[in-house]
Amino acid sequence: MFKLFLIFSIFxxxxxxxxxxxxxxxxxxxxxxxVLVIPFSPRLYYNDADKEIAKQTGNSFEQIMNSFxxxxxxxxxxxxxxxxxxxxxxxxxxxxNNDDIENxxxxxxxxxxxxxxxxxxxxxxxxxxxxxxxDKKAEKERKKANKxxxxxxxxxxxxxxxxVKFNSPAFLIELSRKNTTDYLLFINQFEIIxxxxxxxxxxxxxxxxxxxxxxxxxxxxxxxxxxxxxxxxYPSTITDLKTISAQFFKAVNTQIIxxxxxxxxxxxxxxx
Numbered sequence: 001m002f003k004l005f006l007i008f009s010i011f012x013x014x015x016x017x018x019x020x021x022x023x024x025x026x027x028x029x030x031x032x033x034x035v036l037v038i039p040f041s042p043r044l045y046y047n048d049a050d051k052e053i054a055k056q057t058g059n060s061f062e063q064i065m066n067s068f069x070x071x072x073x074x075x076x077x078x079x080x081x082x083x084x085x086x087x088x089x090x091x092x093x094x095x096x097n098n099d100d101i102e103n104x105x106x107x108x109x110x111x112x113x114x115x116x117x118x119x120x121x122x123x124x125x126x127x128x129x130x131x132x133x134x135d136k137k138a139e140k141e142r143k144k145a146n147k148x149x150x151x152x153x154x155x156x157x158x159x160x161x162x163x164v165k166f167n168s169p170a171f172l173i174e175l176s177r178k179n180t181t182d183y184l185l186f187i188n189q190f191e192i193i194x195x196x197x198x199x200x201x202x203x204x205x206x207x208x209x210x211x212x213x214x215x216x217x218x219x220x221x222x223x224x225x226x227x228x229x230x231x232x233x234y235p236s237t238i239t240d241l242k243t244i245s246a247q248f249f250k251a252v253n254t255q256i257i258x259x260x261x262x263x264x265x266x267x268x269x270x271x272x
Contacts, residue, residue, distance in 0.1 A: 031263045034085040036181040039073045040190045040214075041105050042066075044162065048194035049209055049236065056239040067241045068190060072213070075249040076187070076256070084262050087179055100175075107171050108164045110188060115161040115228040117259065161229040162189040162214040169222025176220040183225075183260060189214040194236065208233045211244075213252050217260060230255035 045065050047053075053064050073090050080086035089101055164186050166172055176184055191212040211234065216227040232251040238244060 030082070031084050033183065033260075033262050034087060034179075034181045035080055035183045035185050035260065036087045036089060036176070036179045037073060037076055037080070038089050038101070038104055038184065038186045039069055040187045041108075042069065044110065044189040045069065045191075046189070047192040049192045049239070052236070053239045053241070057241070064241070068192075071241060071245045072187070072190060072249060075245055076253050079250065079253040080257060083257065084260075087181060089179075104175070107166055108186075109166065111163050111165060112157050112160045113163040113227065115159055116226055117228055118159055161227060163227050164188045164216050166222070172218050172222035173220065176222075182220055184218040184220075185256070185260070186216045186218070187213060188216055195233075207236050209236050211248055211252055213256070215256055225261070226259045228259065 042065055045068070047064070047068070050061050050064055053059065054061060057064075059067070070090065073088055077086045077088045077091070089104075172184060176182075189212075191210075191214075193210045193212060195208050195210065211232045212229055213231075214227075214229045217225045219225055230252045232248050234244060234248045238247075
């Protein structure tokens with residue numbers, strides 16, 4: 001019964017977000033490459049704006065998380081479809097699809113690694129995710145199957161991203177074969193982080209929020225190709241989920257897509 005409810009919720013939220021996202025038609029060239037998108041686990045969601053969004057919308061924290069999870073997946077799929085064929089593992093709305101997602105999560109080992117393609121990061125007022133564990137626990141967890149646990153030690157994560165690893169490429173090869181894809185794009189972690197450097201702006205609620213999406217790209221043979229994070233700022237006064245999705249997800253998606261080798265359709269763009 002819970003799975004049926006989850007599937008229905010995914011369908012309703014997805015339909016709602018799809019009406020608010022306008023596809024980018026600026027790129028007419030399209031390759032024959034296929035990308036499978038795996039959404040972030042609910043465990044790897046961190047949002048400083050949850051409390052304010054809940055206050056303004058009346059939604060529960062779980063509803064907000066599900067809306068961002070499905071809304072971001074929807075946005076990324078639509079933008080990817082401008083340049084290639086994109087498949088969402090969420091799009092089937094079936095119990096089988098949900099089982100596939102859980103199978104991916106149970107085989108995932110999450111670790112912080114140095115982000116690829118980054119210039120030296122400037123200091124900012126944004127704090128980092130709390131999704132880390134101690135050195136002692138991390139070492140213990142590395143010695144066994146992690147089953148979706150975050151196993152990075154508590155360190156400075158500037159210029160690092162949440163990466164996903166698998167014990168054997170055979171798992172990724174089978175996942176790719178089953179979905180007939182060229183690339184596997186894992187959205188590992190979704191964060192919305194507050195900039196609290198300026199006390200006045202924070203107190204008056206005029207500070208900015210930072211959307212930060214961590215991702216890893218593998219090919220159909222289970223080879224790791226690229227991993228990093230993509231970011232975009234928006235005013236903290238915006239609490240409408242559809243507005244955040246429609247106006248600010250596109251810039252995040254563009255950064256991610258620019259690092260997928262889709263022939264000569266797109267050029268890699270530098271991070272701001």
